[in-house]
Amino acid sequence: MSISAFDADDSVSAGELSARYDNFVVDLLGSIAYGELSAFERLAADARHSPTLSDRAVLGKMAVSEFGHYEAMCARLREMGMDPELAMAPYQRMVDAFHERTRPADWHESLMKAYVVEAITEEFYAAIAERLDEPTREAIAKVRTSDEQLAELTGLLKKMLGEDPRLSSRLALWGRRLVGEALTQVQRIGAKHSFLVGLRPDATQEQAAAELAAILSALTRNHSKRMSRLGLTA
Numbered sequence: 063m064s065i066s067a068f069d070a071d072d073s074v075s076a077g078e079l080s081a082r083y084d085n086f087v088v089d090l091l092g093s094i095a096y097g098e099l100s101a102f103e104r105l106a107a108d109a110r111h112s113p114t115l116s117d118r119a120v121l122g123k124m125a126v127s128e129f130g131h132y133e134a135m136c137a138r139l140r141e142m143g144m145d146p147e148l149a150m151a152p153y154q155r156m157v158d159a160f161h162e163r164t165r166p167a168d169w170h171e172s173l174m175k176a177y178v179v180e181a182i183t184e185e186f187y188a189a190i191a192e193r194l195d196e197p198t199r200e201a202i203a204k205v206r207t208s209d210e211q212l213a214e215l216t217g218l219l220k221k222m223l224g225e226d227p228r229l230s231s232r233l234a235l236w237g238r239r240l241v242g243e244a245l246t247q248v249q250r251i252g253a254k255h256s257f258l259v260g261l262r263p264d265a266t267q268e269q270a271a272a273e274l275a276a277i278l279s280a281l282t283r284n285h286s287k288r289m290s291r292l293g294l295t296a
Contacts, residue, residue, distance in 0.1 A: 087198055088142065092149030093157075093251050094187055094205060095135035099150070100157050101180065102128040108172040117169075120214045124176060124207065131205040138201040153251070160247045164240060173219055174233050178240040180207055181288060182281050186248050189277045219292055234294040241285050241296070245278055 105125035112118035136146040164179070166172040184206050191202040207215075223229055286296035 084142070087194065088139065088144050088149050089152070090187075090190060090194075091135050091139050091142075091144075091198070091201070092146070092151075093153045094202065095132055095139065095146055096150035096153045096157055097183060098128050098132035098135060098205065100161060101125075102132060104161060105176060108166065108169075108176070111169050111172065113169060117218060120211070120218060121172070121176065124180075124211055124215070127207065127211065134201055134204045138198065141197070156247070156250060160243065164243050170222060170229055170233060171236050173215065173222065174236055175240055177215055177219060177288070177292075178237055178285065179244050182241065182244045182248070182285060185281055185284060186251075186277065189280070216291065223292060223294075230294060234289070234296075237289055237294060237296065241282070245281060248278065248281065249274065 102125050105121050105128060109118045109121035109125060112121060139146045139149050164175060166175050187202055187205060191199045194202070219233075223233070289296040
């Protein structure tokens with residue numbers, strides 16, 4: 063939904079509504095930009111621990127894609143006349159703390175983290191983007207892992223689990239921890255600067271919470287399906 067689609071009432075001026083929406087979009091793009099920059103750094107570091115050069119290339123390609131996503135968000139912010147660094151700053155501590163809490167112990171956990179966290183964050187931002195103006199929707203649509211990269215990552219995980227069935231219970235447990243942390247992170251990002259409330263002039267905190275809960279429910283269902291494809295229990 064774009065700003066022009068809102069039906070402003072007498073208590074909300076067009077200028078106030080426009081400013082509220084613009085602030086919301088800047089906050090959203092800033093959080094995505096820093097998340098993608100952090101993902102680039104993490105995947106590039108994890109790639110160094112790959113057991114083979116071909117495995118390293120899989121994460122290396124994902125890291126390059128994440129940096130491209132970061133650049134796309136920065137470009138959109140600049141189009142809006144905003145400084146990307148200022149837009150990202152409020153999310154630096156939050157995102158860094160998330161990655162500290164979910165630091166992988168080894169290569170296997172690194173792959174599972176990429177599989178779980180990238181999917182959840184991309185789906186979350188896609189759900190939010192459905193309600194935004196077309197240029198912003200198009201920018202956020204660029205922030206997704208390609209089908210080819212997802213297939214390579216899934217193939218690596220299945221191969222790894224097939225070669226060592228003992229990994230199944232450990233990675234299933236790790237996956238549950240990751241999804242719990244990721245959903246909590248989504249809630250934190252959703253609450254920061256009144257995300258979702260900024261989408262409608264008459265929205266209340268309760269309505270925003272209900273909308274966020276519906277998104278979280280969808281994210282959880284999709285995560286369970288992805289884990290099932292690996293033969294793991296979510």
